[in-house]
Amino acid sequence: MIFDGLDITARRGRITAFMGPSGTGKTTLLRLITGQSYAERGSVKVFGEEVSKMSTGELFGLRRRMGMLFQNGALLTDLDVYENVAFPLRAHTKLPESLVRQLVLTKLHAVGLRGAARLMPAELSGGMARRVALARAIVMDPEILIYDEPFVGLDPISMGVICRLIKQMNEALGITSIVVSHDVQELASIAHDSFLLSGGRVVASGTPEELNRSDIPEVRQFMDGLADGPVAFHYPAPDYSAELLDEAADAT
């Protein structure tokens, strides 16, 4: 079982952060929200509709109202930056090329990469790739934007840029944002609501400030980055000395 008694609501127009140690099922939670996986029990509703009961057509309809930023950007490697951003427009609309161009350049300008329009994904740095992916995610003007570990592997400058963009997208476009990450400081600076997941349940929720003040051991371990605590450092194993002595006995 990955989740047990999970009860989470992401409110419209706000930035909601799901935090937690690696392996707590944060990405699985996103897969449930986007209908890539279904829960055996329980309910996942988006725009008031039960995701697991949607037909393929309805699910695709729902996804047109969403944008998703993947951990590694997931840009289409055979298309350049411009065509990557134009991809959803070409797939779903019959807009004239002049309008497609205008929309693509607007979105690329918003993420500061209008000048990189003709570069191939292989020519981009990790931070640039994620910004292009963000431009692609917003090109259809989604109502919900989902970010899966947007800060992983980025240098501090790129991290700051992505952080600022997430906030700007939320404030300027009113997009409901769901961010999954374990970068506490970055999330604290942008999130309106935070949920800390551990062991398949929500161990704490509230504003980042409230989480910072919490005395719950799981929260303290996570916020302070402590190696030991409720989340054990060691993977379950037999007794260390017993295992070493057994090995020594076998050798003799």
Added chain:
Amino acid sequence: MSTATDSLPVVALRRIGSMSLFLGQVVARIGPAFTRPALIVRQIYNAGARSLVIIMLSGMFVGMVLGLLGFDVFQRFGSEDYVGVLAALGNLKVLGPVLTALLFAGRAGTSLTSEIGLMKSTEQLTAMQMMAVDPVRYVVVPRFLGGFIAMPLLSATFTLIALYGAQLIGVQQMGVDAGAYWSQTQNAVDLHDVWEGIAKSLVFGMAVSLVAVYEGYHAEPTPEGVGLATTRTVVISSVLVLLLNYLLTAAFLTTK
């Protein structure tokens, strides 16, 4: 999902079933895929034009060997004029389509599998699904059609070059009379033989392209998984081509 305890026939049967269902999905999306012909043309170029050099080189050498072999065999019976017949029938009916398909599996098939497999492992296919875009329609079908259309064209190229190679050795080098060479060839080859070659190249093109896109789409999204899928494409395609070749040869023989 296969388990380690499944026997080979069970695994094979499961794969055939899964591949048939996948073919159904592909066929159902062929019509819509033609609304974006540029995607298909690009894949014909990738699978076809980029395989052209290896196909032409192989065709030339195969034709030349057939010329040598034919001359060696027929001169023992004083029938060197029949070198052209052996080269034409051998290439049209068997060697052209079969060798092209095997080379195609190694060159274009592996490329298709690894490309789709890598797209899967880098979440590009998931990203498409998240953009409400069907990856089977946008990624798989154009590549399948590209291979299916390119294969007969490559096979025809292989056959023509091989015929030239055989003629080069038989007539130019070994001194077989050109008039006798071509007239014997013309008398021996009929339209049925040409149709056999065309039918085989179409069937092989479909089989190899299907295996390649299927293996790529169902590859484990890891470097090892993509590597294994690429290997499976070559192995399954090659065995399938040889099996289908036998069945089609037998079928054409009975309908002659």
